[in-house]
Amino acid sequence: MNDLLNQIRLVGDWLTSSTQWHGDDGIPHRLLEHLTYSGLSLLFAALIGLTFGLLVGHTGRGAFAVASVANLARAVPTFGLVVLVVTLAGLSTAPVLVALVALAIPPILINTFEGVRGVDPDTRDAARGVGMTEWEVLIRVEVPMALPLILLGLRVAAIQVVATATVAAYPGLGGLGRFIVDGLSRNDYELVIGGSTVVVVLALVVQVLFTALRRLIVSPGLRASASRP
DSSP: OHHHHHHHHHHHHHHHOGGGGSSTTSHHHHHHHHHHHHHHHHHHHHHHHHHHHHHHHHHOTTHHHHHHHHHHHHHSOHHHHHHHHHHHHOSSSHHHHHHHHHHHHHHHHHHHHHHHHTSOHHHHHHHHHTTOOHHHIIIIIIHHHHHHHHHHHHHHHHHHHHHHGGGGGTTTOOSTHHHHHHHHHHTOHHHHHHHHHHHHHHHHHHHHHHHHHHHHHSOHHHHHHHHOO
């Protein structure tokens, strides 16, 4: 118990030290790097996952291919992918982004597809019956009703990316993972725990932001129906 309290005190001292909040090795700079990797990866993954999820969910064509690709992407080890791409392409941000995009696509793709596919067929038929085009049916009917699942996919992907972006430090790049990698190499567990704490806090902030976004843009009726088993 005393050891645990000492560790907490040491990490608290590390987090509140002025030296950790300045310079290229400080928390703000590493956090900015981490957010850059995470944000770009999530953006590219959302463009791919949402596009194909909406298209396949609306048309019903290619559902088996979507499920197969998503399951295959889940099976790819992120760290192994980073090492492989670094070996082939050299040290740059590209391998990190490729690995994180591959990690983020499956939850976005599957949840978007399932959300759109799960819309009541009678609702679609009614929308077509009043003269809506297929594009209008998708954007004005299916997307709003699928929004809870779409946001769930984005939230899961964002949290996974934020947590996994620490791999950016392994091939020599930056981000919050730099604290963990450097701490392990020096046997400095205060640095490891401190860096891990910042990553956990960031993941919790992402969770809170998506919860707030869901409350803001999803209608109460859809929120209630999505929460029922």
